[in-house]
Amino acid sequence: MKRNLDGTWRSMRKAIIVSDAVRRARWVEAETIRLKRMGFSFEEIAEHMTSVGRGQAQAMVATSDIGFLVDYQISKQACHRAFKKALARLKHIFS
Secondary structure: OEEOOOOOEEOOOOOOOOOHHHHHHHHHHHHHHHHHHOOOOHHHHHHHHHHHHOOOOOOOOOOOOOOOOOOOOOOHHHHHHHHHHHHHHHHHHHO
């Protein structure tokens, strides 16, 4: 049996429902990779993503189905962690 994202067991007949937090985390990873390839620093990436989450800027990666908190904020350290996770995921896929 598999587990839901909250740790509870799920039925094999039910699809996994992806939460807003997981969608937001994947968006952070994708946006960080895209901006890092363009030469942005992690501090600039964090500022950009904070303004996107607050609705003050346009994202590079689509955010249509992602829910952000009113006072959304992300640190440069969190962007760096997301970057490392995304690279590890990509390395796992392509190896």
